Amino acid sequence: MQLTNVLLAIALAPSLVSSLPADSSAKPLTSDPTAANATTSASSSSSALKACLQQYPFEQVYAASSNYATYSRPENENLSYKAFAIALPSSVAGASDVVKCVAAQQGTQKLAVRGGHHSYAAYDMGGGDGWTVLDLRKFNSISIDSNAKTATVGAGVRLGTLAQELAQAGYALPHGTCAYVGVSGHGLGGGYGFASRKWGFLMDHIVSMQIILPTTGEVVTASPTQNTDLFWGLRGGGQNNFGAVLSFTYALETAPTQIVDFSYGYRSNSDCVSALLALQDMVSTTSSSAGFPADLTAELLWITESAANGGPACTLGGQHIGATRSQHDAVFQRFRDAVKKHGGSDYDASQTTVKSHTTWANALADDLVMGGFDVSDPNSDHEPYYAKSLIQPEGTLYTKDTATSLMNLLNEYSTTDGTGNSISFAGFGPLSLTNNLTLSASAAYPHRDTLFLYQFYSYGTTTDKVRQRMAQLVDQAKSISSSAQWGGYVNYIDRQLQEWANAYYGSALTRLKSLKSKYDPNNIFDYAQGLAHA
Ligand SMILES: Cc1cc2nc3c(=O)[nH]c(=O)nc-3n(C[C@H](O)[C@H](O)[C@H](O)COP(=O)(O)OP(=O)(O)OC[C@H]3O[C@@H](n4cnc5c(N)ncnc54)[C@H](O)[C@@H]3O)c2cc1C
Structure with a gap:
């Protein structure tokens, strides 16, 4: 379960959630x-x-x-x-x-x-x-080649298993924090986690894939030297569009031995506005000595005072890789100073946890990150929710007034119809490897100038009113710039989104559509927001 969901589940009365009607949008x-x-x-x-x-x-x-x-x-x-x-x-x-x-x-x-x-x-x-x-759950093997420093992973493997096996062997990859999420969809759509500013997305570590082609059932390799158009398209546009990927080979990172996991809590909505402006300062700079270096990935989660239920109104969570506690404290002081500069109070120590680790396995298994690796009961990981995403490009910035307007609206909407609604802001910026332009040329994923990756998350049964209000929150965020190229994240896919093809695929859309026609002319691999409908 995501940290977002844990916090919201705590804040919500179960009776409110369960008494609402089923999602009326659930139609093909x-x-x-x-x-x-x-x-x-x-x-x-x-x-x-x-x-x-x-x-x-x-x-x-x-x-x-x-x-x-x-x-x-x-x-x-x-x-x-x-x-x-x-x-x-x-x-x-x-x-x-x-x-x-x-x-x-x-x-x-x-x-x-x-x-x-x-x-x-x-x-x-x-x-x-x-x-x-x-x-593909039975395609669950993981084979590590220490000489090549790669791992070949079956398409049915989940992140918990991958993280545990790699960490035990002394390796690491960037990926999300939910153990039950699969490597397949996650890596074909991106794959963001608390190591992403340092190491990019999971997608960025794929060096080859085995894929079954739609028309013939033939199995081919997609790599920088074989079926290169597929290799490009699968990384960002490969979810059920061009065939079934059976395995992924990833280039591995060496597991770090100094890691700080953190979650800083802030009590008031106005402090959370200051925290957003401070995070913006930390990730929009090109100076690693002025803001957050790429070793530090941080995500601000706005819950609001009206949904906090005794907990923080927001948290800043993440990981600092390669840092001791004192090194982390010195870097984090920049954020504290920026919060103060924007008129906010310091974090609330009683709502804050900061932990140093000397093994990657322990750093990932911590409740502040993945909360363990166990994936033995896939049926335990179900919950009711609705989410929207937004990608804010570099150069588009909040002022105190615009950030406050968004916070006020979320505070008003945070418990609509018994749901628990939050906004998370993952900060990337120019120092982040996710924004690396070399990677941009080689993969279809188009959002290589992201300042914030947002998730608007509604925990509970989704009513029409909830859907409308979530859309209003997105519009409110976008109102800070009408000329910016806003995008969406295909891994937080939203079937209510109208301009989804441009939002998810941006400048890659035309080429992706022609790849779809080439590899799957009968549209066998299909879904409502598949490339055949773009
Ligand atoms: C609880 C939870 C936590 C999450 N946390 C994060 C996070 O921290 N960071 C982040 O970036 N995302 C996160 N996500 C989003 C997640 O990355 C996407 O939902 C992802 O697409 C899931 O991949 P999957 O293989 O588990 O899903 P699936 O439902 O199996 O697949 C997702 C899509 O990919 C297609 N697909 C799956 N396997 C293949 C294949 N082998 N070949 C071709 N197409 C395939 C499917 O048809 C489907 O369209 C989270 C999602 C949940 C529900």
Whole structure:
């Protein structure tokens, strides 16, 4: 569970959350292959697909199967979809056979790949009824090559397992903080975590992938020397668009031996406004001796006084890699000074935890970061939520007035209809490796000039009013500049977003669409916000 969710879950009364109606937005935006008015040809293609799949020995789950409810349950409890079939092959040949069976239906049947099953919009089930799900959980091997300093990782591996195995072997990668998130969707869409200013996104460490192509079921390598157009497109645009990635090979970092994990709490909304302005100062500078160096990644989470319930109104959480406690304290003093300069009070010591670690495993397993590596019960990690994202480019800045207006609106909306609503601001800026322009040329991910990556997160059952208010919060944030190139983060995918294709793919969109036409002309790998609909 994300730290955001932990804090909001504590602040919310469960009875308020559970008494609200289900998410009325949970409808497929594309045609539903098993809808009541489906044509005879669609139902005969369903029969043909099932007959094709049933030739093979891999595990298959259908509506009548006893474990169907378990495999067909989205991680986001606000959503509910019914898959046509869930195929769980354990071999490359088996996975290829699934693709070939669906492809043989010439686009009348749709396929969704499932990696770690943590899509916000349940796009690992297509985001609708009737999809065939290629569930890759049995592709769970991790093989470390110490000579090459790489790891080859199956597409069904979750971040907790990856983090633990790498740390035990003395290696590290940048990635998110939820142990149950899968390497697949995460890395194909980016993969941000508390090491990202130092090491970039998980995506930036991919050196090759094995992928099943949609039309032929052939397995090919995408790398800087083979199928280079796919290698470009998969990193930023690869979620269920060009085929099923079966494995990822990553270039590894050496695990650090001095790490400080931190969460600083602030009591009042006005202090949280000052903290946002201070974070802006720390990450917008090009001077690592004036602001936060790239070794330090920090995310400000606004909860607000009205939802704080005795806790902080906001926290600044993150990791400082390669720093001792005293080195961290010296760097963090810059932030404290900036908060003061912007009229805020110092952090509240009773709401603050700062811990030094000498192993990467302990630093990650800390409650301030991943809270452990256990992924043994995927069904324990479900919750109701709705989220929107925003990417603010460098050069677009808050003033005290504009930051205060956003805080006031969030304070008013923070418990709408019994939900708990927050805004997080992950600070990147010019020193951050996520903004490295060399990486920009080699991968489709377009947002290489990010100042803040936002998440507008609503914990609880989402009503129309909640959706409207979340959109208003985004508009309020964007009102600081009408000319800025605002973007969105595909890993925080939002099916309510209107201009989603430009927001998620920006300058890469045209090339990504032509890659989609080239590799998947029948749009077999499909979902409502897939490239075929862009
Ligand atoms: C609790 C929680 C915490 C999170 N924390 C973070 C965080 O700290 N940082 C961050 O950046 N993001 C975070 N995310 C967002 C997360 O990165 C995305 O939801 C990500 O896409 C999930 O990947 P997955 O493999 O688990 O999901 P899935 O639902 O399996 O897949 C997501 C999408 O990718 C496609 N896909 C999956 N596997 C493949 C494959 N092998 N080949 C081709 N397409 C594939 C799916 O079809 C789907 O469209 C979080 C999400 C949740 C729910």
